[in-house]
Amino acid sequence: MTDFYIEHPKLFVSVDCIVFGFEENKLKLLIGRRKMDPGRGEWSLYGGFVGQNESLTDAAKRVLFNLTGLDKIYMKQVGAFGAVDRDPGERVISVAYCALINVQDYDNRLLEKYGVEWVDINKLPRLYSDHNLMVKKAISLLRLHLSSEPLSFNLLPELFTLTQLQKVYEGILGEEIDKRNFRKRVKMMDFIEKTDEIDKVTSRRGAALYRFNKKAYLEDPTFKL
Amino acid sequence: MTDFYIEHPKLFVSVDCIVFGFEENKLKLLIGRRKMDPGRGEWSLYGGFVGQNESLTDAAKRVLFNLTGLDKIYMKQVGAFGAVDRDPGERVISVAYCALINVQDYDNRLLEKYGVEWVDINKLPRLYSDHNLMVKKAISLLRLHLSSEPLSFNLLPELFTLTQLQKVYEGILGEEIDKRNFRKRVKMMDFIEKTDEIDKVTSRRGAALYRFNKKAYLEDPTFKL
DNA sequence: CCAAAAGTGTTCCGTCTACACCCATGG
DNA sequence: CCATGGGTGTAGACGGAACACTTTTGG
Numbered sequence: 124m125t126d127f128y129i130e131h132p133k134l135f136v137s138v139d140c141i142v143f144g145f146e147e148n149k150l151k152l153l154i155g156r157r158k159m160d161p162g163r164g165e166w167s168l169y170g171g172f173v174g175q176n177e178s179l180t181d182a183a184k185r186v187l188f189n190l191t192g193l194d195k196i197y198m199k200q201v202g203a204f205g206a207v208d209r210d211p212g213e214r215v216i217s218v219a220y221c222a223l224i225n226v227q228d229y230d231n232r233l234l235e236k237y238g239v240e241w242v243d244i245n246k247l248p249r250l251y252s253d254h255n256l257m258v259k260k261a262i263s264l265l266r267l268h269l270s271s272e273p274l275s276f277n278l279l280p281e282l283f284t285l286t287q288l289q290k291v292y293e294g295i296l297g298e299e300i301d302k303r304n305f306r307k308r309v310k311m312m313d314f315i316e317k318t319d320e321i322d323k324v325t326s327r328r329g330a331a332l333y334r335f336n337k338k339a340y341l342e343d344p345t346f347k348l
Numbered sequence: 349m350t351d352f353y354i355e356h357p358k359l360f361v362s363v364d365c366i367v368f369g370f371e372e373n374k375l376k377l378l379i380g381r382r383k384m385d386p387g388r389g390e391w392s393l394y395g396g397f398v399g400q401n402e403s404l405t406d407a408a409k410r411v412l413f414n415l416t417g418l419d420k421i422y423m424k425q426v427g428a429f430g431a432v433d434r435d436p437g438e439r440v441i442s443v444a445y446c447a448l449i450n451v452q453d454y455d456n457r458l459l460e461k462y463g464v465e466w467v468d469i470n471k472l473p474r475l476y477s478d479h480n481l482m483v484k485k486a487i488s489l490l491r492l493h494l495s496s497e498p499l500s501f502n503l504l505p506e507l508f509t510l511t512q513l514q515k516v517y518e519g520i521l522g523e524e525i526d527k528r529n530f531r532k533r534v535k536m537m538d539f540i541e542k543t544d545e546i547d548k549v550t551s552r553r554g555a556a557l558y559r560f561n562k563k564a565y566l567e568d569p570t571f572k573l
Numbered sequence: 574c575c576a577a578a579a580g581t582g583t584t585c586c587g588t589c590t591a592c593a594c595c596c597a598t599g600g
Numbered sequence: 601c602c603a604t605g606g607g608t609g610t611a612g613a614c615g616g617a618a619c620a621c622t623t624t625t626g627g
Contacts, residue, residue: 301590301591301592303591303592303593304589304590304591323598323599326597326598327597327598327599327600328596328597328598328599329597329598
């Protein structure tokens, strides 16, 4: 390949992943202690550098797969962060990606392997570099799109109760929702289907389990919840 | 500075600017013919490479200043574009920025100097590389934020008529708006102030000129239009 | 005197919000 | 039998959408 742009500088480019999960009826983030300099020991998002022949999304997928053992994760770009001194070590441009995973699919042995933990988003510590900023932006993005896109199901198992679904909404929005109004709205979405299964774990009475029918949704992708 | 990350590759990073203007009651984009290889002669956004000691936003500001002679332009990041072969010349990560300018402030002599033109966003040609994608995303972003942020005033002169304001909305949303409903909503925003000035250019009768009072807005930054 | 744009209110309908009680079950 | 979470409907308020005519003035 010819060097068309040889006179311009090249920079390190990394991706940082903001991994959301839903556990104990709370919205959580997968973060860990940095294992390298600079910033060794500080709380941090998990990231990695972008390869010469790797697209940004591929890099994000690779990093997410390493961290979680999962592929086909729902993922969305949050934005590029490029302050000159954002990384104390070297000049690095970082592109943040937000990921939503179902913690049931996550292998907990990886927590130890990577030294990461699920931390309540309302109890986040100070993070390395500009990672708090990234998280803040990711949450605004989630909030912005929550009511017009079927995001929430990515955080839940295949079968879920309406209370769980509601808690996901409350976790992301950071406010409580009226149960009756919420269920009324759910009923209008035909692709949120009641199954015959009953969940007896979280309540004595048992709660009906629902499923998000992706195929039905794609036939008429109108979402408002 | 120590080379902490020496083992990782470095990439070219550029910024591309999507410059919106409002002219002849239409939303337009400032684009031109590429003056360099690869892609010489193709329609393209205006961009530039990010320097080693320059933040992403500074790079975008610099490129915008070069192109328009204006600083303090309203600017928002659209996102990072990182497909491996997005640029036919070399591997380049590009961060797109959307800018809103008032064409009255723009020196038309620069059109020739840079070989750029104001093109109706509904009549855009095929653009270089993934620039059409960038534009599309920028427009979605504008639409998304239009009703909750005072974006539109950046496209208008200090003093503007309500019809002009409405045309900006229609241009961005791509649909017509009811005049009476629109004006009713404008009246509720106290920081859109009627002045004593009258515009006699666009109508025989003359239209009242309004002003966006930024200070008043900042005291109570609630926007809904 | 007419063309062209400015300006102005009301009614209706649908959507959102507030709100409280009974049910089923396991321990 | 009681504590715990699951499940259900209605009325009133509010906001958005539809809609047509009068005014002013330059040419």
